[in-house]
Amino acid sequence: MILNKNYFLIIFLLAGQVFLRSQERMRTDSIPTENLEEVVVTATRTLRQLSSLPLPVSLISRRQLQQTGVIRLDEILDEQTGILMTPDATIGGGEGVQIQGISSDYIMVLIDGVPVVGRSSGNLDLSRLAIGNIQQVEIVKGPSSSLFGSEALGGVINIITEKPDSEDISGQVSHRSATFNNQNTSVNLNQRRGKLGYSLFADRLSTDGYDLAPLQDGQTINPFYNYTINGRVFLEASEKWDIFASARYFFQEFDVSPDSSEETDTNLHLRVTQNPGTKSNLQYEVYFTRYTTNEQIEDPVNSDTLIENDFDQRLLRPEIRYNYTFGPGNTLSLGAGYNFETLDRSLFREQVSFESQYLFAQYDFKPAEKLNIIAGARFDHHSEYNAQLSPKLSVRYDINPALAVKGSIGSGFKAPDFRQLYLDFSNVAGGGYSVFGKEVESEGIERLRENDELASLQVDASELGDPLDAESSVGYNLGITYKKGGLSAEINLFRNDFRNLIDTRILATKNNGQNVFGYINRERVFTQGLETDLKVRLLDNLELSAGYQLLFAYDKDRLEDIENGEVFARDPQTLETVRLDRSGYFGLENRSRHAFNVKLFGEIPKWKANANLRAVYRGRFGITDRNGNGLLDVLDDSFVQGYTLVNLSFGKRLFEHYSVQIGANNVFNFQGNNPLAAQDGEVLINPGTEIFAKINFQF
Amino acid sequence: MKSAVKLFSLFSILFVLVSCSEDSMDDIAAFNITSVSPVSGSVGTEITISGSNFPADPSAIEITIGGVPATISSLTSSELVTRVPDGATSGELRLTVNGQSRTALPSFTVLDDLEAGTVENLFAPQTGGQGQGEIGGDFTRFSFESGGVTESETEWDIAFRGTTIAVNGGVVTGTNDEPERNGNAGAAIVNGIFDEILTAEGLEFAQDAQGAFAIPTGSDNGWYNYNFMTNVVSPIPGVVLVFRTHDGRYAKVEILSYYENAPANPDGFADASRYYTFNYVYNPNEGETQLAR
Numbered sequence: 001m002i003l004n005k006n007y008f009l010i011i012f013l014l015a016g017q018v019f020l021r022s023q024e025r026m027r028t029d030s031i032p033t034e035n036l037e038e039v040v041v042t043a044t045r046t047l048r049q050l051s052s053l054p055l056p057v058s059l060i061s062r063r064q065l066q067q068t069g070v071i072r073l074d075e076i077l078d079e080q081t082g083i084l085m086t087p088d089a090t091i092g093g094g095e096g097v098q099i100q101g102i103s104s105d106y107i108m109v110l111i112d113g114v115p116v117v118g119r120s121s122g123n124l125d126l127s128r129l130a131i132g133n134i135q136q137v138e139i140v141k142g143p144s145s146s147l148f149g150s151e152a153l154g155g156v157i158n159i160i161t162e163k164p165d166s167e168d169i170s171g172q173v174s175h176r177s178a179t180f181n182n183q184n185t186s187v188n189l190n191q192r193r194g195k196l197g198y199s200l201f202a203d204r205l206s207t208d209g210y211d212l213a214p215l216q217d218g219q220t221i222n223p224f225y226n227y228t229i230n231g232r233v234f235l236e237a238s239e240k241w242d243i244f245a246s247a248r249y250f251f252q253e254f255d256v257s258p259d260s261s262e263e264t265d266t267n268l269h270l271r272v273t274q275n276p277g278t279k280s281n282l283q284y285e286v287y288f289t290r291y292t293t294n295e296q297i298e299d300p301v302n303s304d305t306l307i308e309n310d311f312d313q314r315l316l317r318p319e320i321r322y323n324y325t326f327g328p329g330n331t332l333s334l335g336a337g338y339n340f341e342t343l344d345r346s347l348f349r350e351q352v353s354f355e356s357q358y359l360f361a362q363y364d365f366k367p368a369e370k371l372n373i374i375a376g377a378r379f380d381h382h383s384e385y386n387a388q389l390s391p392k393l394s395v396r397y398d399i400n401p402a403l404a405v406k407g408s409i410g411s412g413f414k415a416p417d418f419r420q421l422y423l424d425f426s427n428v429a430g431g432g433y434s435v436f437g438k439e440v441e442s443e444g445i446e447r448l449r450e451n452d453e454l455a456s457l458q459v460d461a462s463e464l465g466d467p468l469d470a471e472s473s474v475g476y477n478l479g480i481t482y483k484k485g486g487l488s489a490e491i492n493l494f495r496n497d498f499r500n501l502i503d504t505r506i507l508a509t510k511n512n513g514q515n516v517f518g519y520i521n522r523e524r525v526f527t528q529g530l531e532t533d534l535k536v537r538l539l540d541n542l543e544l545s546a547g548y549q550l551l552f553a554y555d556k557d558r559l560e561d562i563e564n565g566e567v568f569a570r571d572p573q574t575l576e577t578v579r580l581d582r583s584g585y586f587g588l589e590n591r592s593r594h595a596f597n598v599k600l601f602g603e604i605p606k607w608k609a610n611a612n613l614r615a616v617y618r619g620r621f622g623i624t625d626r627n628g629n630g631l632l633d634v635l636d637d638s639f640v641q642g643y644t645l646v647n648l649s650f651g652k653r654l655f656e657h658y659s660v661q662i663g664a665n666n667v668f669n670f671q672g673n674n675p676l677a678a679q680d681g682e683v684l685i686n687p688g689t690e691i692f693a694k695i696n697f698q699f
Numbered sequence: 700m701k702s703a704v705k706l707f708s709l710f711s712i713l714f715v716l717v718s719c720s721e722d723s724m725d726d727i728a729a730f731n732i733t734s735v736s737p738v739s740g741s742v743g744t745e746i747t748i749s750g751s752n753f754p755a756d757p758s759a760i761e762i763t764i765g766g767v768p769a770t771i772s773s774l775t776s777s778e779l780v781t782r783v784p785d786g787a788t789s790g791e792l793r794l795t796v797n798g799q800s801r802t803a804l805p806s807f808t809v810l811d812d813l814e815a816g817t818v819e820n821l822f823a824p825q826t827g828g829q830g831q832g833e834i835g836g837d838f839t840r841f842s843f844e845s846g847g848v849t850e851s852e853t854e855w856d857i858a859f860r861g862t863t864i865a866v867n868g869g870v871v872t873g874t875n876d877e878p879e880r881n882g883n884a885g886a887a888i889v890n891g892i893f894d895e896i897l898t899a900e901g902l903e904f905a906q907d908a909q910g911a912f913a914i915p916t917g918s919d920n921g922w923y924n925y926n927f928m929t930n931v932v933s934p935i936p937g938v939v940l941v942f943r944t945h946d947g948r949y950a951k952v953e954i955l956s957y958y959e960n961a962p963a964n965p966d967g968f969a970d971a972s973r974y975y976t977f978n979y980v981y982n983p984n985e986g987e988t989q990l991a992r
Contacts, residue, residue, distance in 0.1 A: 432828075433917075454910075455910030456911045458920075506920055509911060509920075511873060511910065512828075512833070515916075566890060566937070567937070568890075568892070568935075568936035568937025570934075570936045572964070575955040575956060575976070576893065576955070577892055577893055577937050577939075578892070578936075579892055624926060624928050625926065626933065626964060627933055627936055628923065628924040628926075628933030628934055629924075629935060629936045629937065630935075676928065
C-alpha cells in the first residue's frame, strides 16, 4: 500500500506538471478508416511494409494491446491465429508459447531486436514481459535462423518499444485492479526535445496468485510482486549519427514459507546508427543481458536452508550490421556478431561458458515489378558444437494489387543448451538417478566407476562425449493473401521438419538399480497444417477478425514404428496389449488439431468509447502418455477437452486526460478439468473469470 | 493264331489275378505310415499322419495313442488327421486296418497342457529407495509350476522387489537381500501381442549377472515406463517377458499393472504400488518351447 501511495504522489506531480504547461496532446486511438501502412522490422531486420512481405508475419498493434486491457505479453499472444499459450505439461506451472505447433523451446523472444534469456526447462516465462510501453509486437512464423541464429526455429517474437515523438512530455499513469488481488500500476513518460528523446517506464505488478488444485497443499501460483523499470534515450547526435540506449530491469520475488524465490532480468542495449549517405546505413550494437534466479527452501522448524537453487545466465553480444540500398526495394544487408555466454548454476560443477561468432547476409530485391525475393543465410561458429549454416529464401508474387502468392523456405537451428552440455546432477531425493550433460558425461561416468557406484555401461564407452549436434529444422510456408478495401484474408500452408532433436537416453545402470542419463540427438518430428486469417471492416468503426489453425504434429520415428506394427497400447478394460494403428496415434503432446479465434473491435467516437469481444477456442489436446508406450494415443486418459475463453472489455475516455476501462477475461468462467488429477482430487485448467478495472491518466 | 495268343494272354492274366487273390487282398490294404507331425503334443493337439494306401472308410481305421483310441477328423488315401484324445499317455501311435497294424516311429509323446493364468496383486515390497536410503528387503519369489508365490529357496523361477525382477539363474547382482541363484532360469524380452508369441524357440535368454539383472532395471529399459508427471509406473504395452524356468521349462508373462487391484488409470500419488498383476502361459514340459496352443 505504501507503494500505491507513492504512485498517487507521482500522479499528482505529473498532473501538476501537465497542468502548468497547459498543453496537452490528444492521442488518436480511433481505428483509421484507411489501412495504415503497418511496418515491421523483424522479418528482414530492415523496415518493411507488413502487407508486402513474402513470409508469414503477424502484428499486434498498440491499439489492440490497449483496448484489450492486457498487461503481459502472454495474455495477448493467446488471441492470435496460429499462436497458443500452452499450460506447462506438469500440473500447474508456467506457460509456454507455441507457434505453428512448435513449442516454446524453439521460439526466440526479442525486445527491440535483442534476445531475452533465462529459460526454465526451455520455457521462457512471457508473463515477465510488461507491455505498457510497447509500440507493437511482431511475430515471424517459421524458421528465422538465417537472421537470428540459434533458437529461431519456430519463429521470432519481437517486442518493439515505443519511441517518443512529441516535443511535449507525454505519457500515462495507470492502475489496474483485477481478480486475485492482481494490482498493476504503471507509469510511462516520453518526450523528444530537439535531438534528444527519452522514455521512462515503470511497472509494478502484484497478485495473491491462485490455486488450480484446491485439495492439494500450497498454491499453483504463489503470491508475488514484481517491478519492471525501463529507461531509454534517443539521440540524434548529427545528421549521420543516431544513438539509442536502453536499460531495463525486472525484479520479482515471492516468499511463501518455506519457499522463497527471487528473479531478476537485466537488459542493457546500446545501438549507434551511422548513415554515411542516403544509400547506406551502419548499425553498431552492444547488448548485455543477465538473468538470475535464487530459490530457497527452508526447514520450517529451524530455518536452515534445505535446498538452494541458483541460476545466473549472462550474454554479451556486440553486433555490426550494414545495409546498402541499391534502389527502391533493393537492399543488401550484412551483419556480424559475437556471443559471449556464461551460466553459473547450482546443478553444474563450475561456471560454464560459450562463445560463438556469426555472419549473415541478406539480399532483398525486386527482379520484376511484381516479384520480390529475399535470399539470406547466416553462418554460426560455436565453441561447443558443429558450425551451422542457415539459409532462407522467400518469394512473393503480386498477381494483382489485391492478390499475392508468397512462399518461403528456411532452416533453423537450436544449439544444445547449457543443461544438455554441462548438467551434472544426481537426484538423491528422487531415487538416486544421475543426469550428465554431454561435455561432462565421460568424467561423470568415470567418477561413478571410481566410487564403485556403476553396475554396467549401456552404451559403447567410445561413444561417451561424442559432440551433440544442434537441433535443426526446415520450414516451408506457402500462402495467398488478399487485401482490398476493408477486407483482408490470408491462407498459409506450413510444414516444419525437425531433426536431431535432443532426447535423453540411458548411459549406464547404477548399483542402486537407478539409471545414469545422458543426452543424444535422436528425435525427428514434424508439424504441418494451415492457418487462415480474415479481417473485415463491417462498419466504419467496427472490425471483425477471425482466425483458424489446423495442425498435425507427429513424431516421425513413432509413425514408422506404427507402420511396422511395433507400437502397442493397453486396452483400458482388460489391460491387455493391443497393437496400435495409425488412427490411434494422436500426435505430439499439447497440440490441438483445431484452434479458432474471433475478435470484434468497435468504437463509438461520439462517446469516446470502445468495446471489444474476443473468443478463443482451443481444441482437444493430450497432456502425456499414460499407458507406457511413450506416445500419446487415443487410449490414454490424458486429454483436455476443447474449450473456449471469451474475453471482453469496455473503455471510455473521460474528460480530456482520463480513461477508464472495465473488462472480464474468461467471462463464462471456464475452469476445465485436468485428467491427471488424483481420483478424488480436482485440478483445474484455468482459474476462472478474471474481472478487471483500469483507470488511466494520459497526457 | 492271333486269337490264340489273345486267349492265352487273357487266361494268363486271369490266372495271375486269381492266383494272387488271397495275397492280393493283403497287398491292396498294405498301408504305410511315412511321417507323423508333430510327434508330441498335449491333449487336443492336431496330428497329421502321412502315408499311403489309407482306406477310404474312416470306420475301417483304428488309431490309438498310448493305447487310447483317437478319432479321425479327415482322411485321404495319403493323409489322416486326428487329435490327441483325452486321457492319452505317451506311447505308441498305432494304426490298425482289418487287423493289420502299423506303428509310427518314434513314439508319440503326450505333453502336459499349457497352463495359463492370471496372477493378481502379487505384492513385491521393498525398503528404502526414492530418497529413503538404500534399497533392500526380500524379493517375492514366484514359481510357474505352482502358479503362485513360493517360500522355497530353490524351486522358484522369478522374484519381484519393487520394479525389479530377478530370475533364478546366473549369479547375484550385488543388491541387498537378494536370493541365491541356484537354477538355470533366464529371461528374454519380446515385443508383440501376448497371444501372438507362440514359442520360446530361437530366443536368447539372459541371466542375472554381477551388476545387471536379466530384465534391465529402470524406466523404459525393461518392462516399465515411469512418468514423472503422473508418478505412475506403467508396464510398457507390447513387452512380453519370456522366461526359462529354473528347471528348463518355458513361460511367457505380460505384466498388466503395478498397482493394487489393477486400476485402468492408476493414481501415482494415492494408489498402492508394488502389486503386480500379470498374465502368464507356462509350458510344464521340460524343454518344450511352445507357448500358445
